[in-house]
Amino acid sequence: MLLVVEQVLNGLQFGLLLFLLAAGLTLVFGIMDLVNLAHGSLYMMGAYFAATFVAWTGNFVLGAILALGATLVLGIVLEVVALRHLYGRDHLDHVLATFGLILFFNEAVRLIWGPAGLALQLPDWLTVPVPILPGIHYPAYRLAIIVVALLVALLLYLGVMRTRIGMLIRAGASNREMIGPLGINIKLLYTLVFGLGAALAGLAGLMQAPILTVQIGMGENILILAFVVIVIGGIGSIRGAFLAAILVGLIDTLGRAFLPNLLRQILSSAAASTAAPALSSMLIYLLMAIVLVVRPEGLFPAARR
């Protein structure tokens, strides 16, 4: 019971992190029609910035805020310098160009921070276990991630659905050609959306940093997961991304935690210990394949208006 609650919370936390990453990805895809493989690099940069700034300032929260700002600026610069010129091009061009950006970022990180990973130390007040149910404790930091991510998701929802900028974003997503002639500065809007996406990716990276090692290539594995999320959820749909992210987070975490024991009851223990790791890594890809076969547009396709 204890384990189940803990693993469900872990899955939720992972899913919410995936959502932060997937939200930016799906916004950029839905509005600018840009496939951005380098989104994972922004996640990585967020983590590296956080590790650096926290070490500089000696304050976790201050460092995190600085890192968030740095990722935002980086995203905007990236959009203005490079990605802006890719709008309207073939998806394949996007894949190639942003693949090049991944190479660049990984190498730049290796040059600046060195090939070894960094560790990000948590302040003491975030390491204590918090009682959540009678007899069940959960690490404060993971709880904090869940709270922050849920808050950001809520803000994002309100921002997109209730503000003027959000209205413009939705308008851009539903008809790219129309909003320019209506007098909207579309260039600025695109830069803004990309910056927002970058900041969300950076936030995911910096929050994940204390749990995992900050290392080169950390963005790539999670990027694929984020793509799986937006494909399952339906590309361009934030609501879909949210639900799919939680689903993927839970399935991945619970699969890794409980599948080995489950298999051991069916198969011999040797066969189970061989099959379990591969099978649990495959689970979400399997889910995605099934979803795409049954509903090729994803579970919650963005409404065609």
Added chain:
Amino acid sequence: MMKTRLNAGHLVAVLAVAGLLVLPLYSALSGNIFVLTLFTRIVIMALAAASLNLIMGYGGMMSFGHAAYLGIGGYAVGILAQEGIGSGFIQFPMALLASALFALVIGALSLRTRGVYFIMITLAFAQMAYYVASGLARYGGDDGLTIYKRSDFSGLVNLSNRVQFYYLCLACLLLTVFLIWRIVNSRFGMVVRGLRSNEQRMQAIGFPAKRYQLVCFIIAGTLCGLAGALLANNTDFVSPAVMYWTRSGDLMVMVILGGMGTLFGPLVGAIVYLLLEELLSQITEYWALIMGPLLLLIVLFGRGGIMGVLGRLSRG
């Protein structure tokens, strides 16, 4: 038949093939063995890229999981070798068969989707293959599988002989390019290319779109499986890493760099990409710092890849 005027692109293709043919001679005369090893790898990757070009360039199917076949072909050779079956006459057909079967299954499922969804679902299937290979504890798991003895073709060709192996790879590549040329100019190829241009119209004329695309997808996968079997022999080693998604990305880059939908584009792309990687990594440890932005520039300014640029240049 395609009637195209001769241009600088064709000249480059002829020069590339001629260069590849006499390369062992240069290697023997100069005593530079490294260049032969390097080009064996290049030729094998060119074969893989050519197979990807068949579906991506001619068929319009943007597969982002093509490296999976490199692994499947490689593992077929590696696993059979491990189990004591060293004959290439068994290993290679099995490699092709396994790749074809994989292509059949994932093609049948993936072709239900299109556009970005197709890119992503092929990626997902390749990642699944990657994780399956990582889970093969008996065959090395994550660490990969060392192949102690190269495929044995009972005296026909000796794969342990560098020059013979190089020419075997080159022959496979040239035959593949020839085969692709025949395919894309056949009735079948015309249908597949028609489907790339306008699937609805082709269907309205009465062609079963998915069936044509699936067959094309399987042919490409099988050819890439051949590259995988050769690659495993070349490195005497196969590991899940050859199937990782960045490897699929590399293959895509080669095709696009050389020129999608051109016969010799993938060959030129593979040569340029891998040579560039080699040269840059000799200049600086941080070669990707240059390679990355270079790719971006190629996309921004070099439409149609090298072959496309050459074609435009000679047309003036």
